[in-house]
Amino acid sequence: MNILLFYPRLLVALLVRPLPTTLPALQHWVYAHIFFLWNEPWHDESDTIGMETVRHWRRREERSDPTDPIVKRTAMWLRIGYLLLLFYWPFFALLISLSKKKRVLSHWNGLVNKMLLVFEEPQDNDWEHATTLSGLSLHIPLLYIASKTGERLPDLKNQIHDHCRACGIPTPSIFTADDHPLPAVSYIVKPVDGCRAKGLVFTSDPTPYLNDRRVVVQEVVRNCPELRRLWGSDALGTVRLMTVAIGDRYELVCSLLRIPVGDSRIDNSCHGNGFALVDRGGRLSRFYPLSKLRTSVPCHPTTGVTVEGVVIPRFEDCAELALIAHQRLAPYAPYFNSDIAPTDQGPMLIEVNIMPGLPTLIFDDRLTAKFVHATCLALERALSWGTQGNGRAIGQWSSPASDDAPRYPRRLRYLV
DSSP, X not given: OGGGGHHHHHHIIIIIOOOOOSHHHHHHHHHHHHHHTTTOOSSSTTSSHHHHHHHHHHOSOSOOXXXXXXXXXXXXXXXXXXXXXXXXXXXXXXXXXXXXXXXHHHHHHHHHTOOXXXXXXXXXXXXXXXXXXXXXXXXXXXXXXXXXXXXXXXXXXXXXXXXXXXXXXXXXXXXXXXXXSOOSSOEEEEETTOOTTTTOEEESOOGGGTTOTTEEEEEOOOBOHHHHHHHTSSOOOOEEEEEEEETTEEEEEEEEEEEOOTTOSSOOGGGTOEEEEBOTTSBBOOBEETTOTTOOBSBOTTTOOBOTTOBOTTHHHHHHXXXXXXXXXXXXXXXXXXXXXXXXXXXXXXXXXSSOOOOGGGOOHHHHHXXXXXXXXXXXXXXXXXXXXXXXXXXXXXXXXXSOOOOOSSOOOXXX
């Protein structure tokens, strides 16, 4: 059973700190480096694993002052508590599993391999897959790469826009006070560090927001007519595409269309919307409501229009844009997640996600192997290039290693 290997692998990861080469090693490497990278900043000193944990733990204030001695002390104790949790987790998992009364060993084994920094209630069908990495775990390899090289994903809304413009990647325009008079169109106001559609404002007069550096003002773009007819509104639906970099080769490995439902003006899954898987040719699967991932229907629940079998217009262009975005915006990243909208003006990159929400049913052994192989190669490259400064060209991140990924018998899934 895997639980017998938990402590040996954990001790090796904490004491020896070898770079991972297999899926179990990567899992325990992540466990260890959550502790090692606890105070490593992403954007600034307030944006660390420690500060994020303090905010989750307190739940009484939106932001905590990272220079406050009390906050620092709290983060330190939570870090120690996390280390203790690593060692006591198998015992806690056993107590939880005993309450199930059935399939105790199976539940125990599954829980031991599902240790999360911020615990989340799993979906009913999550037990069908072996959990290996949490949503936070997607961030840890990127944080490690940033700590070694200074390179990180441009994830703030204004940064994404600036990088896209510099790299020739189409994205919605941002308007400022210098752009008066503004065209008479609809606008969307987004917090620069927003996620899950929090703080979005739709308006026809964005003037009060133009001088606010905490937000960006963009013109509302629309999907092409073939997609709008599926959900019967002008809400923007995006194609979520995940690419991986193995050596000097970038590959699209999975994608899905995020589909607005009802009167929703956004496509975020946390707001009651759904999705359809997208095959290599851009053809949609059945519609999956996020509330019941075990069930799927062929038609949209609001409009009744058939979703299954519809081909996304210019999907090849969307896929090419995702590969270009990965190569130009983050060649050092083992994986890259793009939200791309097929619009009236052509495909546009809307957002970049550090921790993308992807359903477990996407992943199989082949995709797991590619993901793990790409991550291990990227960590090795980051360690070897970490002492040579920033500003490296794309080609410098290439690896002569073989593209033949090892086989892993277990499934990889994301909890976000």
